[in-house]
Amino acid sequence: MSDDTRDRALDALHVCEQVSTGCTVAMAAIGGMAPEIHLALDCADVCAAAHRVLARGEGGDAATVAGILDAAVRASEASAAACGAHADHHEHCRRHAEAARACVEAVTAFRTTL
Template identity: 55%
Template sequence: MSHDVLEAAGVTTPAAVVEILHEAERASTACASAMVGAGGMEREVLLALDCADLCSAAARVLGRRHGDEAVARAAVEAAMLACEASSAACGAHAGHHEHCRRHSEITRDAAALLREQGGG
């Protein structure tokens, strides 16, 4: 999503935040799919799917003008917590699975940016 599109729509959320949420969603979905194929990582799959869903929801909320700051903060907080949990879980497999390494890095970066933007 381009910064110009967000600005023209009156969205005040930095474009980098919306973009990293979309990136975390894609990485989480891809990693969950790969883990299902590998088998034996049910907890990690569930955390990755939670992360994908919460990042997607937060990106949608933050990618538009919002009327309730508390709702926006809650969306950011939920996505940040999901990113942290999923990053930690997949990080434990980063040495064995490239998809886990990349997913862990992206969600760690997303959580850090969300925290920096005031998510907790």
């Protein structure tokens, strides 16, 4: 397992959680974006959980680690698609979609090392 690849995944998960949370707050202030808010909250929560599990290092249950990483990729993909549709007129959605896509890339790269 590459420590560099793991570190990139950890960083991407953390950034995605933070940016997703910020986007959620901004979307709530705008109103009328309930589906996107739900996906962003899922993304933030799953990325935070994946970050905690991955940060523990080796020694955990491999299936649990793989499962939470797969869930983070799925949640990030869904949220990136939803917010990406609003990226041209909401800066917070643009930043969120970018962070979620970067998370997908970093986590997928790490996942292949398991």
